[in-house]
Amino acid sequence: MATNGYEDGLKMIEELTTNAEQIQDEVLREILSRNAGTQYLRGFLHGQTQKQLFKKNVPIVTYEDLKPYIDRIANGETSDILLAEPVTAFYMSSGTSGGQPKLMPVTAEYHKKGALFETLIQYPAMRHFGDINQAGKRMELMFARPEIETPSGLKAASVSTSIYNGSKFRTILPKLYTSPIETIFCPDPNQGLYCQLLFGLIQRDEVVKVGSLFASTVLRGIKFLENHWQELCYDIKTGRLSDWITDSGCRNAASLIMKPNPEQADLIENICNCKSWEGIIRKLWPKARYIGCVCTGVMGQYTTELEFYCRGLPLVSALYASSEAVCGINLEPLCKPSDVSYTILPNMAYFEFLPVKNERDESIEMKSNDEDTELVDLVNVKVGQCYELVVSTCAGLYRYKVGDVLMVSGFYNNAPQVQFVERKNVILNVDQEKTSETDLSKAVTEAKALLDPLGFILTEYTSYVDTSSAPGHYVLFWEIKGKEGKHCEELDPKIMVECCSRMEESLHYTYKIYRKRNIIAALEIRVVKQGSFEALMDYCVSKGTSLSQYKKPNCIKSEEALKILDSRVTGKYFSPKSPL
Numbered sequence: 001m002a003t004n005g006y007e008d009g010l011k012m013i014e015e016l017t018t019n020a021e022q023i024q025d026e027v028l029r030e031i032l033s034r035n036a037g038t039q040y041l042r043g044f045l046h047g048q049t050q051k052q053l054f055k056k057n058v059p060i061v062t063y064e065d066l067k068p069y070i071d072r073i074a075n076g077e078t079s080d081i082l083l084a085e086p087v088t089a090f091y092m093s094s095g096t097s098g099g100q101p102k103l104m105p106v107t108a109e110y111h112k113k114g115a116l117f118e119t120l121i122q123y124p125a126m127r128h129f130g131d132i133n134q135a136g137k138r139m140e141l142m143f144a145r146p147e148i149e150t151p152s153g154l155k156a157a158s159v160s161t162s163i164y165n166g167s168k169f170r171t172i173l174p175k176l177y178t179s180p181i182e183t184i185f186c187p188d189p190n191q192g193l194y195c196q197l198l199f200g201l202i203q204r205d206e207v208v209k210v211g212s213l214f215a216s217t218v219l220r221g222i223k224f225l226e227n228h229w230q231e232l233c234y235d236i237k238t239g240r241l242s243d244w245i246t247d248s249g250c251r252n253a254a255s256l257i258m259k260p261n262p263e264q265a266d267l268i269e270n271i272c273n274c275k276s277w278e279g280i281i282r283k284l285w286p287k288a289r290y291i292g293c294v295c296t297g298v299m300g301q302y303t304t305e306l307e308f309y310c311r312g313l314p315l316v317s318a319l320y321a322s323s324e325a326v327c328g329i330n331l332e333p334l335c336k337p338s339d340v341s342y343t344i345l346p347n348m349a350y351f352e353f354l355p356v357k358n359e360r361d362e363s364i365e366m367k368s369n370d371e372d373t374e375l376v377d378l379v380n381v382k383v384g385q386c387y388e389l390v391v392s393t394c395a396g397l398y399r400y401k402v403g404d405v406l407m408v409s410g411f412y413n414n415a416p417q418v419q420f421v422e423r424k425n426v427i428l429n430v431d432q433e434k435t436s437e438t439d440l441s442k443a444v445t446e447a448k449a450l451l452d453p454l455g456f457i458l459t460e461y462t463s464y465v466d467t468s469s470a471p472g473h474y475v476l477f478w479e480i481k482g483k484e485g486k487h488c489e490e491l492d493p494k495i496m497v498e499c500c501s502r503m504e505e506s507l508h509y510t511y512k513i514y515r516k517r518n519i520i521a522a523l524e525i526r527v528v529k530q531g532s533f534e535a536l537m538d539y540c541v542s543k544g545t546s547l548s549q550y551k552k553p554n555c556i557k558s559e560e561a562l563k564i565l566d567s568r569v570t571g572k573y574f575s576p577k578s579p580l
């Protein structure tokens, strides 16, 4: 296929979705014929490659099950303990295991699939917005994250960082994007963001698409602009970059682009100076055809605000993918963010679906053990049913639970279309850092240990993500009791601030990195009056929860419940500094 051929691209999507069943069988055959002899699969398949045997013998696993193999490869053992093809690098997933980021093996074949996926996701948008590559540039906010080198000498980086590092991306960047590479790799994300906004504004008449990978980043960009537009305008007017941008890469890039442009600065100033910022994106980048960023799942919390800023411009959520496997594309880019479905591409991995009981559907009888529950093949999923996604890939994952719950909303030809429902076991998520109940409870345990010697006990806690300001932050509600007649008012505020710090220090690696890079703001503890959690329980019971089955939620989702706790807050404390 000529990768720039729009017709060919759409035809390929038609063929893939029409022949979903055969393609899935081929994908599995290929995975098994290559990898059945690996140490891992030999234990289950004894060198055999039949699908039935795979289904019967290969267990459904999580990262923890494969971690020993992946760690051995990262430490220098040969890849064929897990997969036949040599591992060329690792992707660092934003999820963590034991506080460390998860590493996913990458191979040449896996890389090829990713590249094809990147090409295919462009075609549905082209149908509506034309070929933006020909029309102008994209103002996309992009941030590389630090790479690590494993003891084997192989590099581990996030998927996006690996893309930014690729030679193809670096070649097309100057022609298709407004951000120079130095701003993407700038070690200080605030300097990088400032410069990306600056270059996006300087080239505003060429910009045909505004976006980022996730909605949260676009919103962060707009909030940053709200605080810095005067300075940006001054820089554009004078052709001089602000002194606080000390990164030499950014300064060099600026020296190649910037020259005094008072007219442009005045225009931007007039736009930004108006009372309401409703539709500001459209005003600043008048030729933008759409905003591209993932708006589903945890990103759904940002869409109302984003819609305000982009008023009238479509918000396009183009893809559903993870470090483990690229999965689906959105064939209806004009669809409302809340209704977006992704069509699973059957050539990207072998997909199986573990039925998940959803609250509305009592008809699914779930067994307690995953292995007793039949996994459903891609083409046999049922519309309306929720499933946990299980993938087998050419890169060493076999029947691996990704941790995402999806709801089948329909079929495109023979390929299912899914809506993202939720991340399993994740309760707090500002920007894909995925904090689980266990992560949170560990951090609370560490922090509350500071209270015990002072004669105070943490009796109840819950949490939520506050995104009312950007970046979002974690809020913990704590109900504290004094021992031996002590009153909570006697508690030194300094201790509470220390509890905030201790919690942050005890959270996982991704959280700490995000805090350091200001992707997440300081953690907050709100101390609530005695009896607040009883009031919360009364509320839940009034809403139909049976008193005998009431479990205090570890994360608050309902506005009403939040109001109950918020109205009883006696003190608010913030972590004073980033934990790294």
Ligand code: AMP
Binding pocket: 092, 093, 094, 095, 159, 294, 295, 296, 297, 298, 299, 317, 319, 320, 321, 322, 323, 324, 402, 404, 420, 423, 432
């Ligand atoms: P990572 O492994 O760090 O690349 O993160 C991948 C995860 O991000 C997926 O497993 C999902 O939980 C989430 N994700 C990716 N794409 C989407 C999407 N379109 N909608 C909702 N969540 C998504």
